[in-house]
Amino acid sequence: MKQDKNYWLLKSEPNCYSIDDLKRDKKSVWSGVRNYQARNFIRDNMKKGDGVLFYHSNSNPSEVVGIAKILTNPFADPTVFEKRNEQYDQKSTIENPIWYAVDVGFVKKFKTPITLQKIKSDNSLKNMTVAQKGSRLSVMPVLQKHFHFFENL
């Protein structure tokens, strides 16, 4: 695993879990990811101390609303073991998990969010993965230079 700090964009639907929820809770378990590509990012590259852009998807408008940070290294997604969860029956164990989660901590909420439209129209931001057509991943890597733009807002 690389030593350098990595940066991520995490999507959440605000009516499900918003930046205000994270601000209130201070931290939250980022669980329930059931996409293999997103899983691989979490499992293989995400680690304690990484930076996070918090993004509201399916929103009006969709936008980056704040900064968060990764508080833990990846661990077995606990929602897999909930009996009423449809994932309960699969062969995911603590020793050999299929799905992973991390703890995410609140850092700050922007006074003015950066809309997807703004990202797409900004020459230095428009090549971000989130601005690309058809990108549906809920977890995606972010370049350091892009993270710094948001961090310095």
Place this chain on the structure above:
DNA sequence: GCCAACGTTGGC
């Protein structure tokens, strides 16, 4: 292993 059918995501 191919691929059609179906389900989901998410911008608009």
Place this chain on the structure above:
DNA sequence: GCCAACGTTGGC
């Protein structure tokens, strides 16, 4: 609500 862009499922 529409639909493009995926991902998943299952018959063959």
